[in-house]
Each structure stands twice: as C-alpha cells, then as structure tokens.
Amino acid sequence: MFDQASRLRDLIEERADEEAQSRQVGELYFNAAETTRVIAITSGKGGVGKTNLAVNLAVGLQSSGQRVLLIDADIGTANVNLLMGSVTNRSLVDLLEDEVQLEDVIESGVAGVKYISGVAGVEEALNMNRLKQKKLHKKLARCSELADVIIIDTGAGLNRNVIEFVLAAEEVLLITTPEPTALADAYAVIKAYSTYTDRRNIKLIVNRIREEEECYEVTEKINQTTKKFLGVTIGCLGYIYEDKIVREAVHRQEPFLIINPDSPASQCISELVKSLLSGKRMKSVSRGWRGFLDRIFGY
Ligand SMILES: Nc1ncnc2c1ncn2[C@@H]1O[C@H](COP(=O)(O)OP(=O)(O)OP(=O)(O)O)[C@@H](O)[C@H]1O
Ligand SMILES: [Mg+2]
Incomplete structure (x- = not known):
C-alpha cells in the first residue's frame, strides 16, 4: 500500500518535472526565435557586391560580439563558401535526409562565423510535400538557438526564390552600384516589393563609390523615382568605397575585413555594423527567425 502510494507520488513529481522542463525549453526556444535578427541581402542587378557584403558584414558583426549564421541562398552562383575560404560538402537540402541534423550542415568559417552553404535545391524545398x-x-x-543574427545572401533579381527569401526576412539590405543599369534594376526590386512596404524594412547600400557624395546622389535619384511612381522613399544604411582590396580578397578567398580592417572598404563595413547594431528594428516585423520560417513555408 505504502509502496504504491509513494510510487504514485514519484510518478506525479516526475511528470511535473518533465512538464516544467518542456515549458522551459519551449520558452527558451520562443525567446531565441523572437530575438534572432534576420537580414536578407539582395540586389536588382547581379555582380554588384551582395556576397562580399554578406560575408564581411557577417565577420564584422561576429567581431562585435554577435553570433552570426550566414546562409547562402543564391541558387545560381552560390559562392559564400569560397569567400569563407573553404569548400563544404553539405547544404541545407541535405536536411531532408532523416539522419542529417542541423549541426551537420553548419560549417565554421573565419572569425567563428557559422554558415550554411549553397542552397541549390531551395526550389525543391519550397515545392515538397507538407x-x-x-x-x-x-x-x-x-538556427535561432545558435545565432543572434542570421544573414541571407539571396540571388539577384526577381525570381521566385529570391522573392520568397526577401519577403520572409524582417530586414532587407538592397545593394546597388551607382551605374544607371544597377539603379534601374534596384528600382524594379523596390517596385516589386512596394505593395508590402507596410511590413518591409528595405535599406539601400551603395557599393563601389569613389566619394561619399555619390551615395547621397544615388539615394536621391532612386527616391525621386520611387516617390513619383510608388509614393514611397527608401532610407540608405550606408556605402562601400571602390577598393582594390575587394578583388584581392576574392582571389585570396578571404574576407577583406580580415585582410586589412583599415582599408577603405573595411572601414565602411565597420560603419555598417555600427549602424545595424545601433538602429532600431521595426517592431511590426520583428518576428525573428521563426517568423521567417513560417513565412517561407507558408504557415
Ligand atoms: N567595393 C568594391 N570595390 C571594388 N570591387 C568590388 C567592390 N564590390 C564588388 N567588387 C567586385 O565585384 C565582384 C562581384 O562581387 P560579389 O560577388 O560580391 O557580387 P554579387 O552581387 O554577390 O554577385 P552575384 O550576383 O553574381 O552573386 C567582386 O568579385 C569584385 O571584383
Ligand atoms: Mg553572390
């Protein structure tokens, strides 16, 4: 009799413990998911500097004490791993295999930045069964347990995969060069997303400028057009100077911020890091990584 009663009590206590633990895990997960910042980097025209921005921003943020996870979602020319100085065997799509866990597809790169490599197959992921x-x-x-900031290098232009990633991210960095063709394509991107501007947080980054003035001119030009035709204006987060270190870094397969933190392009990245960390995240769209995934998977 006594034995049965005490076993029952033990069982009840065990169950209460388990419930408390799972609540705690749930809360931890919830908090982490809510606070992880998701930044998509995109462009209208290809080759304007997305991958270099993504990689160097990741290194800069990591050096400022943020835990960064970089995801290469550029299907056409996935090459984050090249700039991170290593070749990876696995990508996000391998997660579809039962025995492959998240840790198996995450690589550790320079400065401790974690990254998931070339997501060839995102199309399949988006079309697969429930x-x-x-x-x-x-x-x-x-992912949100492992990172404070998740940076996504999307492809250029307006194909379906790019749009899905951009629309799902809470913050979008739209990078352009001052060339008229790049500006026209950047405008096309803003136009395509303008229907969502109430919950979009697009910021412009002007790359390959020769003097600061050029950044203001580009922002002004773009905003004249967006204001006239779309009734919106886009803020500029910053700029990156034309700098020969970028090409050198690509050849050496190393982020330029590591090669020379004092070079003009590196100093610009440091300024961008400061702006990102000091700027407020938009409350209405701050749904973190969980919100990103829910939107990607259409929940
Ligand atoms: N600030 C800069 N100064 C000098 N050269 C630059 C700069 N930014 C980019 N480049 C040049 O442009 C090239 C393309 O850059 P990057 O690969 O980052 O562009 P991307 O937008 O990711 O291209 P893609 O659309 O093909 O993915 C670099 O290899 C480099 O030669
Ligand atoms: Mg790229």
Missing part, C-alpha cells in the same frame, strides 16, 4: 516541409522547418527552427 510532411517533408514540417521536418525541415523543425530542424531549421534551431
């Missing part, structure tokens, strides 16, 4: 999507969603959800 059960597979759920499994992928569950595995990916844990």
Whole structure:
C-alpha cells in the first residue's frame, strides 16, 4: 500500500518535472526565435557586391560580439563558401535526409562565423510535400538557438526564390552600384516589393563609390523615382568605397575585413555594423527567425 502510494507520488513529481522542463525549453526556444535578427541581402542587378557584403558584414558583426549564421541562398552562383575560404560538402537540402541534423550542415568559417552553404535545391524545398516541409522547418527552427543574427545572401533579381527569401526576412539590405543599369534594376526590386512596404524594412547600400557624395546622389535619384511612381522613399544604411582590396580578397578567398580592417572598404563595413547594431528594428516585423520560417513555408 505504502509502496504504491509513494510510487504514485514519484510518478506525479516526475511528470511535473518533465512538464516544467518542456515549458522551459519551449520558452527558451520562443525567446531565441523572437530575438534572432534576420537580414536578407539582395540586389536588382547581379555582380554588384551582395556576397562580399554578406560575408564581411557577417565577420564584422561576429567581431562585435554577435553570433552570426550566414546562409547562402543564391541558387545560381552560390559562392559564400569560397569567400569563407573553404569548400563544404553539405547544404541545407541535405536536411531532408532523416539522419542529417542541423549541426551537420553548419560549417565554421573565419572569425567563428557559422554558415550554411549553397542552397541549390531551395526550389525543391519550397515545392515538397507538407510532411517533408514540417521536418525541415523543425530542424531549421534551431538556427535561432545558435545565432543572434542570421544573414541571407539571396540571388539577384526577381525570381521566385529570391522573392520568397526577401519577403520572409524582417530586414532587407538592397545593394546597388551607382551605374544607371544597377539603379534601374534596384528600382524594379523596390517596385516589386512596394505593395508590402507596410511590413518591409528595405535599406539601400551603395557599393563601389569613389566619394561619399555619390551615395547621397544615388539615394536621391532612386527616391525621386520611387516617390513619383510608388509614393514611397527608401532610407540608405550606408556605402562601400571602390577598393582594390575587394578583388584581392576574392582571389585570396578571404574576407577583406580580415585582410586589412583599415582599408577603405573595411572601414565602411565597420560603419555598417555600427549602424545595424545601433538602429532600431521595426517592431511590426520583428518576428525573428521563426517568423521567417513560417513565412517561407507558408504557415
Ligand atoms: N567595393 C568594391 N570595390 C571594388 N570591387 C568590388 C567592390 N564590390 C564588388 N567588387 C567586385 O565585384 C565582384 C562581384 O562581387 P560579389 O560577388 O560580391 O557580387 P554579387 O552581387 O554577390 O554577385 P552575384 O550576383 O553574381 O552573386 C567582386 O568579385 C569584385 O571584383
Ligand atoms: Mg553572390
């Protein structure tokens, strides 16, 4: 009799413990998911500096004490891993295999930046059946436990995959050079997303400028057009100087911020890091990584 009662009590206590633990895990997960910042880097025209910005921003943010996870979602020319100085065997799509866990596809790169390499197959991921999507969603959800900031290098232009990633991210950095063709393509991107501006947080970054003035001119030009035709204006987060170190860094397969933190382009990255860390995140769209995944998977 006594034995049975005490076993029952033990069982009840065990169950209460388990429930408390799972609540705690749930809360931890919830908090992490809410605070992880998701930044997509995109452009209208290709080759204007997305990958270099993504990699160097990741290194800069990591050096400022943020835990950064960089995701290469550029299907056409996925090359973050090249700039991180290593070749990876696995990508996000491998997570579809039951035995592959999140840790298996995450690589550790320079300065401790974590990254997930070339997501060839995102198209499949977006089109796969609900059960597979759920499994992928569950595995990916844990990214938020590992990172304070998740940076996504999207492709250029307006194909479906790029749009999905850009629309799902809470913050979007739209990079352009001052060339008229790049500006026209940047405008096309803003136009395509302008229907969502109430929950979009697009900021412009002007790359390959020769003097600061050029950044203001570009922002002004773009805003004249967006104001006239779309009724919106876009803020500028900063600029990056034309700097020969960028080409050198690409050849050496190393982020330029590591090669020379004092070079003009590196100093610009440091300024961008400061702006990102001091700027307020838009409350209405601050749904973190979990919000990003829910939007990607259409929940
Ligand atoms: N600030 C800069 N100064 C000098 N050269 C630059 C600068 N930014 C980019 N470049 C040059 O442009 C090239 C393309 O840059 P990057 O690969 O980052 O562009 P991207 O937008 O990711 O291209 P893609 O659309 O093909 O993915 C670099 O290899 C470098 O030669
Ligand atoms: Mg690129």
